Amino acid sequence: MSENLSEWLAPYRVKNGALFDKDPRKRIVKIVRLSDVTWKRNALRHSFGSYRMEQTKNEGQVAREMGNSPKVAKDHYFEIVDEKAAHDYWPIKPIPPQDGKIVAIAGRK
Structure with a gap:
């Protein structure tokens, strides 16, 4: 597991069970609709x-x-992205919680 993935998952370390819904697309679709952002299907996977x-x-x-x-x-x-882009x-990494820029998503604990 990569170092940055460990940091992204660290807040959930003590939780039991699944961290995310079985179908995360539902949550992504809802967030995209609320934010009026253009989202490409399977963008994270690609x-x-x-x-x-x-x-x-x-x-x-x-x-x-x-x-x-x-x-x-x-x-x-x-050969879709260049070496510098992959390096960057x-x-x-996630923004530290004490930064004040992270807000809880309603309905999640």
């Missing part, structure tokens, strides 16, 4: 595939991580 492929340059590994065949991983995610993408 971002992961593209940046991960640039990081590892290994379609077999990316395919395993994404549940694809190596051919699909290479055809869809190889992976260290993204």
